[in-house]
Amino acid sequence: MTAKASFDFTGANVLVIGASRAGIGAAIARAFQNAGAAVEITGVEPECIEEDAARFDYTQLDVTDTNEVYDFASTRDHIDVLVNCAAVTQRGKEMAPEFFSHVLDVNLTGSFRCAEALHPALSGAKGRVINVASMYARFGSPRNPAYGASKAGVEQLTKSLAIAWAKDGIRVNAIAPGFVVTEQSARAREDSIFTTAIEDRTPLARWGHPEDIAGTALFLASDAAAFVTGACVIVDGGYSVV
Numbered sequence: 001m002t003a004k005a006s007f008d009f010t011g012a013n014v015l016v017i018g019a020s021r022a023g024i025g026a027a028i029a030r031a032f033q034n035a036g037a038a039v040e041i042t043g044v045e046p047e048c049i050e051e052d053a054a055r056f057d058y059t060q061l062d063v064t065d066t067n068e069v070y071d072f073a074s075t076r077d078h079i080d081v082l083v084n085c086a087a088v089t090q091r092g093k094e095m096a097p098e099f100f101s102h103v104l105d106v107n108l109t110g111s112f113r114c115a116e117a118l119h120p121a122l123s124g125a126k127g128r129v130i131n132v133a134s135m136y137a138r139f140g141s142p143r144n145p146a147y148g149a150s151k152a153g154v155e156q157l158t159k160s161l162a163i164a165w166a167k168d169g170i171r172v173n174a175i176a177p178g179f180v181v182t183e184q185s186a187r188a189r190e191d192s193i194f195t196t197a198i199e200d201r202t203p204l205a206r207w208g209h210p211e212d213i214a215g216t217a218l219f220l221a222s223d224a225a226a227f228v229t230g231a232c233v234i235v236d237g238g239y240s241v242v
């Protein structure tokens with residue numbers, strides 16, 4: 001038996017939640033579009049970045065608003081690939097209980113809300129869900145405790161949904177990126193000691209770029225990953241094996 005390793009997504013409907021900036025979501029959306037898929041994206045901002053406005057249908061969607069998410073989902077009946085990328089974090093602010101709850105609401109409950117609201121559209125397509133976790137699902141983070149807890153929750157949620165929805169033909173996986181140059185990491189990257197420490201520890205000796213994450217998303221959505229569900233794939237330049 002030969003493995004199917006086609007990354008041609010012609011005819012597939014792909015939805016990337018949280019792709020409005022020049023980050024990981026946008027890189028994943030572009031990779032799926034380059035591979036032939038019809039791709040739509042969302043974000044919390046009124047508009048996405050200019051260079052993607054012409055490429056994608058964009059919807060402003062707050063993943064903490066249950067009615068908004070279900071209204072959005074009710075107008076979609078066939079989703080082949082759902083990528084949950086929306087997240088917030090703010091170094092040093094996450095010991096405040098209200099902000100802690102907000103981070104959990106966006107990153108963890110938001111991923112669940114979108115997946116559950118789109119469950120019928122995913123079932124019809126025997127679709128794939130790709131959640132975006134983080135190395136902080138496994139490492140402690142003294143200045144981002146909510147973010148770490150939310151991402152550990154995302155990794156765990158991925159396993160539970162993989163089991164719950166296997167009967168519908170839906171595969172659910174996660175990607176745990178390492179340190180990636182995006183707007184979300186901009187504040188942390190102002191700290192040059194931190195930035196250098198990451199580079200020094202990472203065997204591939206650099207921060208990741210959003211495009212470094214996209215190939216794994218294509219793989220997980222493809223038939224090459226037909227027997228992969230409930231997994232969390234680490235894409236971190238080797239940071240976590242040191």
Ligand SMILES: NC(=O)c1ccc[n+]([C@@H]2O[C@H](COP(=O)([O-])OP(=O)(O)OC[C@H]3O[C@@H](n4cnc5c(N)ncnc54)[C@H](O)[C@@H]3O)[C@@H](O)[C@H]2O)c1
Pocket residue numbers: 017018019020021022023024025042043044045061062063064084085086087088106132133134135176177178179180181182183184185
């Ligand atoms: N940058 C990194 O180093 C890194 C590392 C590991 C994991 N990640 C994860 O990758 C994913 C993408 O991160 P990024 O670095 O590209 O970030 P980004 O800041 O570029 O994008 C975050 C996205 O989340 C959306 N968002 C924020 N709040 C929202 C809300 N309430 N409702 C809907 N959407 C909302 C924004 O609109 C934006 O599109 C996130 O899940 C993040 O946690 C990033």
